[in-house]
Amino acid sequence: MFSKACEYGIRASTYIALQSLEGRRVSLKEIAEEIDSPVAFTAKILQLLSKNNIVDSVKGAHGGFEINKEKIDKLKLSQIVDAIDGDKIYAGCGLGLKECNADKPCPVHDKFVEIRNDLKQMLENTSLFEMTAGLEVGLTYLKR
């Protein structure tokens, strides 16, 4: 569904959000440990998210990553997916035709578009804040 990079990106952002809500800035190392991801690869993804203004990075000693508290509520999963995987999830044809277009649709177009829209809606309606909701109380997890 999503690329590995995108999966790590969502998990990392969620962990950063969780800690930022309590005023804690977190280091790359801590993030990678808490979401069980390869450190250097996670660094690359966080650079990308930082450039896309999704997370804020602070260099130097006592630096790390954080997300502005006001942003946590406004940031939707769709923005993270957009930044990492682009729009290929939404835009592409389910059967790989060069374009997905209702004027010249593939045989699964109607059914596929419906499912894809559900996914899109879900991503656009889910905020980072919601993502953090169950974590502290052990209802949800970022690693297994």
Next chain:
Amino acid sequence: MFSKACEYGIRASTYIALQSLEGRRVSLKEIAEEIDSPVAFTAKILQLLSKNNIVDSVKGAHGGFEINKEKIDKLKLSQIVDAIDGDKIYAGCGLGLKECNADKPCPVHDKFVEIRNDLKQMLENTSLFEMTAGLEVGLTYLKR
């Protein structure tokens, strides 16, 4: 969503079904042309589908691929996807946790499982025969 191999596999199977309904056996070359796919790669995928008893292959001169007419109505997209991509679409966690499990779910588990089930239902309920329905009359297409 699906791998390229799976996309080609579904398109190829659909084209073979369409022609088989009219009693025509089709060659690899014709299939690749009609679905706009790389010939040699398509050959590999058809071998796999043949081993999985989804298409029937006939070697030698005047050989090619066909699908038993009775099978066309019974074969579902889910069987093709299973043969090529396995169960990773259904089984995996949307955020890449090692397992998708309601006992220790990721933050999107509930929403994700719902969408994934819709996709599963769609694949299990769509037969190859349905796939061919709009092709002859130009309502749907296998290439663009």
Next chain:
DNA sequence: CATAAATCGGACAAAACTATCCGATTAAAA
């Protein structure tokens, strides 16, 4: 039987994705 037309199957090549390494840069703290 000889030839031609087709799939089969193994090896190989290219591209994309995932992951690592390390020096450069930055900034807090001693």
Next chain:
DNA sequence: TTTTAATCGGATAGTTTTGTCCGATTTATG
């Protein structure tokens, strides 16, 4: 001011997916 802890960014390596090549095999046909 020096040290230390951190991100940045470019180069590189490994893995998977996608795609190609070609000889072997099979079978219809003349």
